[in-house]
Amino acid sequence: MTETENNKKLSKEDVQKVSELAMLNLDESQVEAFTPQLESILDLASELDAFDLDKFEPTAHPFGLQNVFRDDEIERVDVKQGALATAPDVEANQFKVPPALGEER
Amino acid sequence: MSQKTAVQLAQEIRSGSVSAVSVTEAALAQIETKDGEINAFNTVAGEQALAQAEAVDKKVAAGEEVGPLAGVPVAVKDNMCTKNIATTCSSKMLEGWVPPYDATVVEKLSAADAVMIGKTNMDEFAMGSSTENSAFGPTKNPLDTSRVPGGSSGGSAAAVAADYVPLSLGSDTGGSIRQPASLCGIVGMKPTYGSVSRYGLVAFASSLDQIGPFSKNVSDNALLYDAIAGHDQRDSTSIAQQHTRVLPHLAEGVSLEGLRVGVIKELSTPGVEGFEPEVLARTGEASDALLAAGAKVDQVSVPAIKAALSAYYMIAPAEASSNLARFDGVRYGLREDGGNTAAMMRASRTAGFGDEVKRRIMVGTYALSAGYFDAFYGKAQQLRSYLIAEFAAIYKDFDVLLSPTSPCVAFEFGAKEDPVSMYLNDWATIPVNLAGLPAVSVPFKTGAHGLPVGVQVIAPMLEEVKMYRVAKALEEASK
Amino acid sequence: MTIVVATTDRESVQSDVLPDGWEMVIGLEVHAELATQTKMFSPAQNEFGGEPNTNTHPVCLGLPGTLPVVNKKAVELSIRIGLALDCDVQRCVWARKNYFYPDMPKDYQISQYDKPLNVDGSLQLPSGQVIGIERAHMEEDTGKSTHIGDSGRIHDAGYSLVDYNRAGVPLLEIVSRPDIRSANEAKEYVEELRSILVAVGGSDGKMEEGSMRVDANVSVRPLGSDKLRTRCEIKNVNSLRSLVRAIDYEAKRHIALYDNGEEPTQETRHWDEAAGKTRSGRSKSDAEDYRYFADPDLVPIDPSDEWIEEIRSSLPKLPRQLRQGLLNLGANSEAAALITNRGLAPLVEETVAKGADAKQVLTHAENNLAIEGAAELDATAFADLVKMQTGGELSATQAKTVLADMVTTGKTPAELAKQHGFEAMDSSALEATVDEIIAANPDEWQKFCEGDPKVRGKLQGFFTGQVMKATRGQANGKLVNQLLQQKSG
Known part of the structure; x- marks a missing residue:
């Protein structure tokens, strides 16, 4: 599905690619099941084509809020009691994870 | 015990004629007896609740001032963070996760001297309209246990409907409070949108999520709303305005003289697709009742509503796909082994999320991806602006709008397996979230199978007082 | 962030390290950590180092339910920097950049995408060359992973530890246009930018601590071409020296590829300092799709004209203006650059304004004030010192000693001179010494009195030296000269 207008079918490869972006492992049967479901949801988008929306800016906040700030003041919390206590794996007060192979950034 | 309203209970506890501890004990006993079947609760926080109740009783005994929710037991949806009490979002992903902080609404409940009795079941990460998507089993509708309570805040709705507690909190992204109500x-x-803080609410779709109250009656609802509303500096989308208390405006004898009510054509004309005839009939009767109460009633068309569902199913999944990225097994929640970080993240997310959550993450990821952004997400956000403009124009001529809440009464488990047919449940509630408006669902008689029907009153932004006054009139007319 | 822009008008420049007929085209992306107390969206402390995960808070750890709130100070500093770079400051929208990475607590980075805060600025190098600034947008930093115990074998691949102290630190990413034409010019750009950041108080600009990080987009093209060829983004450049080496290496690598009939691949490359090479990083695969969209947890910033003007009016003089000021006081351009880079230009101006001799002040600033804390020197005290020197109470050598102590102790020059025993010789005592020296060197004295200016100058040095020797450097040279002139004429 590249355009909502022409209703091109969503392919299983598309679904596979999206699952990779979303960091989800899908087996063949799940891809099979999800493909038509995702397609029918994306088909809903064609309803939008009935409206001329060019002159409308995307909504940022329904109330039009802007310029919301906080002052530059420090608030201290005890991370050991808090976040580290419920972490899956911790060593030396750090979050422990498997090596980041092939993901140098 | 819960034949008493929250307003009454708070008064009696404040006066000392009833103890908060006895009220809490009674609520806990109800849950203990009945919740094995209903499954409204993920966590019952008995010990903490009793400690809170004791503290309220002590204040009363000492003659100290107590808050507006003095000793009233309140159930909280399991997607609002509670310090030292598990918060799971009914997901395997967060099973057993204990937040180190309280959501702002939970702090506000404490400040109002309410008793937080436990955390309620929901569709996983609030994605669903039946509470069937919970990793911990569905919640049953207390009125008919073969049927769903609606969703995603099904547990909070059931906890009130089953008379465990007079009040509960839910969250509503596309109808998740109003439809189960x-x-x-x-x-x-x-x-x-922006009148109740979202700080501590585990986000589904940030631009649509809003926390709100469930209750048996309109005044109790306003009582709880007054306790949780107001500006919060920790939420950038929170509106910086002093909250005007609603409850004092709901005294007996509300007059609707001169009030202009618009009945939304797209949601109430006989024959509207998917709406049960009884539901449409009750909506018509509700508008008649308002007319009888002195209001001026007209039909009104909101054309953009036709595309609202489509826009919602682009925007909500898109935001969700990003909001739920943080559940990666690194810092909290479920971790499954993997040879490297990426594999661990994929394995954890695959094992932790249920199918509906995965489906929406995938839809959202797709809608945001390069090449499709404008066709999907960008257009949907423009539709939203269009819808907001349409409502603004309509509210020049009307004070409130009226529609059914749900196209149907409570349905049986498994009745809506196809995702899109489930999404159609939100047809009437979604436009309200997209426009950021306040809306309330009020029970108005019954429909098919003798099950309750709700009608929805929609007001302009920050006009909750108007909305509640109309709701009160409908409540009285429904008796 | 990579934004393709047309290069601004600039004559082709033959590279001095590439073969004839080739030009280098360089654009720089500089990430500067903003000098705030707290992080961009979280009230956790913004501090370099510290015990792991101690400078954190539920918000910057991305705990479920937490929400970001913008630090006003970070916006203000970003506008300061934007104005100092002649940018237009505009309404901006926060965007989420989505990718999974353990250093990033939310698995998305809050940044600015199609509506950044600062756009269309420029920076003038000391050489006068103007480099365009495409944009300067705000974003949050990531945490840091440390890899532990990798033996190299698959079954013992080690693990990583993640520290989020840096996660959420406010950054301004300053993106130049591809207007830079040599590695040296890139270095000048970074130096000048750093001076500006420090001058306006926006960032401490310490490359070695990572509070200023530079990525270079490098490509080459034939002289006279106005088309941009494929560029590579070089990361992991941790010093100015590395920047120069990395750019030259990369440009030559491109030439070699073109010579072979090949083309460079557009990619991110990492500078390996030890090997003196850039290496291919992640290839820009399909998986790199950041899915930018406006962050629904935040609202736009639309800075009012009043706010912008208030910030503009509070800007200090910029390095370019400071250098010009020093030139006007008589400094040469090298000294002006040196003094400005040391952050001493405002001190010099103020000291001269208090009546001290400009030449002396400049000499001290250039030669005697490469000391930590010199910029905080009290201008009045500095002026007093220079006046004591010109008034003959202190010799140049003594003045230098006193000045150094003033910086470290904060005491007044009079106190310190006394402490060192640099009591000015009273002029009768000095005259007596001069007479003694004249008496001891009658031949030289005669030549001095009768000699042509050349001889006279030479002998003046001789006599002054003798007097200095006799007084162990305590005599004022100027005064000695005056006495010699009087006595000879």
């Missing part, structure tokens, strides 16, 4: 025959309200 309708299906369970109670009052459920989604406030103006």
Whole structure:
């Protein structure tokens, strides 16, 4: 599905690619099941084509809020009691994870 | 015990004629007896609740001032963070996760001297309209246990409908408070976007999520809303305005003289696709009742509503796909082994999320991806602006709008397996979230199978007082 | 962030390290950590180092339910920097950049995408060359992973530890246009930018601590071409020296590829300092799709004209203006650059304004004030010192000693001179010494009195030296000269 207008079918490869972006492992049967479901949801988008929306800016906040700030003041919390206590794996007060192979950034 | 309203209970506890501890004990006993079947709760926080109740009783005994919710037991949806009490979002992903902080609404409940009795079941990460998507089993509708309570705040709705507690909190992204309220025959309200803090609410779709109250009656609903509303500096989308208390405006004898009510054509004309005839009939009767109460009633068309569902199913999944990225097994929640970080993240997310959550993450990821952004997400956000403009124009001529809440009464488990047919449940509630408006679902008689029907009153932004006054009139007319 | 822009008008420049007929085209992306107390969206402390995960808070750890709130100070500093770079400051929208990475607590980075805060600025190098600034947008930093115990074998691949102290630190990413034409010019750009950041108080600009990080987009093209060829983005450049080496290496690598009939691949490359090479990083695969969209947890910033003007009016003089000021006081351009880079230009101006001799002040600033804390020197005290020197109470050598102590102790020059025993010789005592020296060197004295200016100058040095020797450097040279002139004429 590249355009909502022409209703091109969503392919299983598309679904596979999206699952990779979303960091989800899908087996063949799940891809099979999800493909038509995702397609029918994306088909809903064609309803939008009935409206001329060019002159409308995307909504940022329904109330039009802007310029919301906080002052530059420090608030201290005890991370050991808090976040580290419920972490899956911790060593030396750090979050422990498997090596980041092939993901140098 | 819960034949008493929250307003009454708070008064009696404040006066000392009833103890908060006895009220809490009674609520806990109800849950203990009945919740094995209903499954409204993920966690019952008995010990903490009793400690809170004791503290309230002590204050009363010492003659200290007590808050407006003095000793009233309140159930909280399991997607609002509670310090030292598990918060799971009904997901395997967060099973057993204990937040180190309280959501702002939970702090506000404490400040109002309410008793937080436990955490309620929901569709996983609030994605669903039946509470069937919970990793911990569905919640049953207390009115008919073969049927769903609606969702995603099904547990909170059921906890009130089953008379465990007079009040509960839900969250509403596309109808998740109003639809279960309708299906369970109670009052459920989604406030103006930005009037209740989202800090501590585990986000589904940030631009649409809003926390709101469930109750048996309109005044109780306003009581709880007054306790949780107000500006919060920790939420950038919170509206910086002093909250005007609603409850004092709901005294007996509300007059609707001169009030202009618009009945939304797209949601109430006989024959509207998917709407049960009884539901449409009750909506018509509700508008007649308002007319009888002195209001001026007209039909009104909101054309953009036709595309609202489509826009919602682009925007909500898109935001969700990003909001739920943080559940990666690194810092909290479920971790599954993997040879490297990426594999661990994939394995954890695959094992932790249920199918509906995965489906929406995938839809959202697709809608945001390069090449499709404008066709999907960008257009949907423009539609939203269009819808907001349409409502603004309509509210020049009308004070409130009226529609059904849900197209149907409570349905049986498994009745809506196809995702899109489930999404159609939100047809009437979604436009309200997109426009950021406040809306309340009020039970108005019954429909098919003698099950309750809810009607929805929609007001302009921050006009909760108007909305509640109309709701009150409908409540009285429904008796 | 990579934004393709047309290069601004600039004559082709033959590279001095590439073969004839080739030009280098360089654009720089500089990430500067903003000098705030707290992080961009979280009230956790913004501090370099510290015990792991101690400078954190539920918000910057991305705990479920937490929400970001913008630090006003970070916006203000970003506008300061934007104005100092002649940018237009505009309404901006926060965007989420989505990718999974353990250093990033939310698995998305809050940044600015199609509506950044600062756009269309420029920076003038000391050489006068103007480099365009495409944009300067705000974003949050990531945490840091440390890899532990990798033996190299698959079954013992080690693990990583993640520290989020840096996660959420406010950054301004300053993106130049591809207007830079040599590695040296890139270095000048970074130096000048750093001076500006420090001058306006926006960032401490310490490359070695990572509070200023530079990525270079490098490509080459034939002289006279106005088309941009494929560029590579070089990361992991941790010093100015590395920047120069990395750019030259990369440009030559491109030439070699073109010579072979090949083309460079557009990619991110990492500078390996030890090997003196850039290496291919992640290839820009399909998986790199950041899915930018406006962050629904935040609202736009639309800075009012009043706010912008208030910030503009509070800007200090910029390095370019400071250098010009020093030139006007008589400094040469090298000294002006040196003094400005040391942050001493405002001190010099103020000291001269208090009546001290400009030449002396400049000499001290250039030669005697490469000391930590010199910029905080009290201008009045500095002026007093220079006046004591010109008034003959202190010799140049003594003045230098006193000045150094003033910086470290904060005491007044009079106190310190006394402490060192640099009591000015009273002029009768000095005259007596001069007479003694004249008496001891009658031949030289005669030549001095009768000699042509050349001889006279030479002998003046001789006599002054003798007097200095006799007084162990305590005599004022100027005064000695005056006495010699009087006595000879």
